Every structure is written in C-alpha cells, then in structure tokens.
Amino acid sequence: xxxxxxxxxxxxxxxxxxxxxxxxxxxxxxxxxxxxxxxxxxxxxxxxxxxxxxxxxxxxxxxxxxxxxxxxxxxxxxxxxxxxxxxxxxxxxxxxxxxxxxxxxxxxxxxxxxxxxxxxxxxxxxxxxxxxxxxxxxxxxxxxxxxxxxxxxxxxxxxxxxxxxxxxxxxxxxxxxxxxxxxxxxxxxxxxxxxxxxxxxxxxxxxxxxxxxxxxxxxxxxxxxxxxxxxxxxxxxxxxxxxxxxxxxxxxxxxxxxxxxxxxxxxxxxxxxxxxxxxxxxxxxxxxxxx
Numbered sequence: 001x002x003x004x005x006x007x008x009x010x011x012x013x014x015x016x017x018x019x020x021x022x023x024x025x026x027x028x029x030x031x032x033x034x035x036x037x038x039x040x041x042x043x044x045x046x047x048x049x050x051x052x053x054x055x056x057x058x059x060x061x062x063x064x065x066x067x068x069x070x071x072x073x074x075x076x077x078x079x080x081x082x083x084x085x086x087x088x089x090x091x092x093x094x095x096x097x098x099x100x101x102x103x104x105x106x107x108x109x110x111x112x113x114x115x116x117x118x119x120x121x122x123x124x125x126x127x128x129x130x131x132x133x134x135x136x137x138x139x140x141x142x143x144x145x146x147x148x149x150x151x152x153x154x155x156x157x158x159x160x161x162x163x164x165x166x167x168x169x170x171x172x173x174x175x176x177x178x179x180x181x182x183x184x185x186x187x188x189x190x191x192x193x194x195x196x197x198x199x200x201x202x203x204x205x206x207x208x209x210x211x212x213x214x215x216x217x218x219x220x221x222x223x224x225x226x227x228x229x230x231x232x233x234x235x236x237x238x239x240x241x242x243x244x245x246x247x248x249x250x251x252x253x254x255x256x257x258x259x260x261x262x263x264x265x266x267x268x269x270x271x272x273x274x275x276x277x278x279x280x281x282x283x284x285x286x287x288x289x290x291x
Contacts, residue, residue: 022046030067061088081123105150121169136171147178155187168269188221
C-alpha cells in the first residue's frame with residue numbers, strides 16, 4: 001500500500017523524493033476516509049515536508065485539518081478540533097500555504113463543508129475574544145480569495161447555510177473586502193448576474209443578511225439599485241428593494257427576527273433557533289447540526 005512508505009534520513013535528492021511519496025500517501029489516506037487512528041499514526045510518524053535549508057517536518061494539525069476539509073473527512077476534522085483546538089486553526093507552514101494566514105473558514109465555505117464549518121466555529125468560540133474576531137473576520141489571500149472574508153465568500157458562492165452559521169457565530173456583516181465591497185455588495189453582484197440562476201438560494205442569503213445588518217448600512221451598490229430601479233425591483237421584489245435603498249423600514253417580521261436572533265449567543269447558535277417562539281416555516285433555515 002502507498003501509505004506504508006517510510007522516510008529514510010538524509011539530505012539528498014532521495015530524501016526529498018521520499019518526502020513527496022509520504023506526503024502523497026497521507027493525502028490519499030485522508031481522501032480515502034481511512035480511520036482517524038491510522039491517519040494520526042501517519043501524521044506523527046512520517047516526514048512529509050521538505051523545506052528551504054533542508055528542514056524536514058511532519059504535517060501539523062492545522063495542515064491535516066485542511067486535508068480533512070477538502071475531502072470532507074468529518075471524524076478526522078472532529079478529532080483534530082477536539083484534541084488540538086488552537087493548533088488545528090493555526091497558520092500552516094510556508095511550504096504548505098501561499099500566504100501566512102489561517103484559511104480554514106474560507107476553505108470550509110469554498111467546499112461547502114457545513115458540518116465541519118460548524119465544528120470550526122464552535123472551536124473558535126473557545127478562543128479569547130481578540131483571537132475569535134481575527135479568525136471570523138480574517139481577510140483572505142489576495143491571490144486566491146481577493147481579500148474577502150469567509151462571509152464575503154459565502155455570499156459570492158451563494159452558500160446560505162454557511163452564511164447563517166458565520167453570522168450567528170459573530171462574523172461582522174459590514175466589513176469591506178480589498179475592493180471596498182461589503183458582503184451585501186458581493187451578494188447583490190451575484191443576484192445581478194444573468195441569467196438569474198439559483199435565484200432562490202441568492203434571495204435566501206439576502207433574507208438571512210437582513211436579520212444581521214444594521215438598518216442604516218452603507219454599501220457600494222446602493223446607487224446602482226437607485227439608478228436601475230425597475231430592474232432591481234423585478235430581481236428583489238418591491239419590499240426587499242424598498243428596505244435596501246432606505247425608502248421603507250424593514251417589515252415587522254424582519255424587525256422581530258432581528259430582536260429575537262440577538263437574544264441567541266454564539267455559543268448556542270444555531271441550536272437555539274429551534275427554541276424561538278415561531279412556527280417552523282418562518283425560521284430562516286433548518287440547521288440541525290450535531291453539537
């Protein structure tokens with residue numbers, strides 16, 4: 001089996017080749033959803049990286065978690081986040097990532113790994129407040145993510161479940177990316193794309209954002225909405241359009257949901273959604289995730 005390969009010490013080309021074999025073997029093992037105990041034996045006993053200056057190292061919990069995210073290995077992600085709650089969310093090594101930041105939230109959104117995202121957000125809640133905000137509102141790599149936060153990416157990729165989880169756990173809904181766009185701007189740009197594909201999911205994302213953004217939010221697309229009023233009324237519906245451009249207050253339902261959702265602390269989100277005094281069909285999304 002490929003994962004039975006062992007690294008042999010030394011600093012020559014043969015050792016570099018062996019590192020690559022071991023590295024690919026670990027990637028295959030995670031991809032094939034092999035048992036957690038087996039993956040951890042591989043991770044801690046093999047040498048996988050060959051770095052500048054001849055330095056060799058094993059995969060860190062952070063790097064292993066990225067593989068678990070890509071391949072949706074939920075038991076392995078749960079193990080890493082439970083046993084290494086801080087180091088699993090640390091910055092990967094320079095040989096593993098193109099920029100020195102922790103990309104786990106963005107990766108979870110990109111691959112739509114809702115359950116793993118939920119566990120990452122729970123792990124983030126155990127961190128000090130400053131570290132928590134740094135993870136939730138981190139601007140992504142300028143080359144890969146265009147300086148977007150995970151919340152921007154949830155809007156860009158139209159991931160309603162990811163969007164609601166991020167908002168409910170404290171992600172800031174008003175931050176701008178490197179182009180000056182808020183998550184709302186990013187979502188409106190997706191809504192305006194023609195043909196109007198996946199419109200139901202896009203409007204669901206917009207409705208979720210309504211519950212968390214302030215009523216007087218300033219966003220770059222506002223003037224475009226006013227300049228192309230008829231088009232945007234058709235896309236959004238009259239009520240959403242009027243509320244967005246400030247011509248009418250939010251509906252009583254939106255106002256009530258803003259108040260109710262504020263009563264839910266991030267530590268109890270989204271479980272406490274089930275306890276809201278509302279009929280089931282009025283609740284934003286059915287997020288029944290194992291805590």
